[in-house]
Amino acid sequence: MRVVEVSKVVQIPDDVELTLEGKKVTVKGVKGTLTRDFSYVPVSMELQGKSLRIWANWPRKKESALVGTIHAHINNMITGVRKGFTYKLKIVFSHFPISVKVQDGMVLIENFTGERNPRKAKIVGSAKVRVSGDDVIVQGINLEEVSQTAANIEQATKVRRKDPRVFLDGIYLYEKSEGMEA
Numbered sequence: 001m002r003v004v005e006v007s008k009v010v011q012i013p014d015d016v017e018l019t020l021e022g023k024k025v026t027v028k029g030v031k032g033t034l035t036r037d038f039s040y041v042p043v044s045m046e047l048q049g050k051s052l053r054i055w056a057n058w059p060r061k062k063e064s065a066l067v068g069t070i071h072a073h074i075n076n077m078i079t080g081v082r083k084g085f086t087y088k089l090k091i092v093f094s095h096f097p098i099s100v101k102v103q104d105g106m107v108l109i110e111n112f113t114g115e116r117n118p119r120k121a122k123i124v125g126s127a128k129v130r131v132s133g134d135d136v137i138v139q140g141i142n143l144e145e146v147s148q149t150a151a152n153i154e155q156a157t158k159v160r161r162k163d164p165r166v167f168l169d170g171i172y173l174y175e176k177s178e179g180m181e182a
Contacts, residue, residue, distance in 0.1 A: 029081025
């Protein structure tokens with residue numbers, strides 16, 4: 001049996017400004033501005049003062065799930081413009097010392113298991129990557145860009161054609177947090 005309506009409400013904090021044009025959501029905060037277009041989603045949105053209501057009438061299973069998904073995306077946008085996101089990755093090696101450099105939109109991983117050519121990982125969007133000691137720190141206000149950049153770095157150091165239980169070299173994610181330290 002289908003439900004009549006599925007709805008969720010996003011509470012907007014005082015230090016955040018949210019605007020809704022059709023299904024295009026723009027969130028402004030102290031860290032910056034994020035815009036996302038949800039026009040492809042079969043749900044309705046309405047801005048009422050300091051709250052955004054997302055709902056679907058007579059939803060099928062997928063449409064009910066999309067209400068929760070959009071609710072989570074907008075909450076992540078609000079968290080991003082207020083605090084930002086930080087992902088920390090650890091550089092691990094046993095024999096060949098790995099060196100990591102950031103160059104124009106790419107992360108270069110040199111001397112990975114003694115390879116001559118550097119492995120490359122793409123930095124997505126406006127995410128900032130810096131290397132400090134044996135840590136690689138990825139920061140930004142857009143959670144999707146930060147997490148995809150961290151995933152690209154981790155995947156670039158995937159061990160191929162060797163036993164992964166023996167060759168544990170790589171760059172591994174060890175901490176996700178809200179907030180951006182300098």
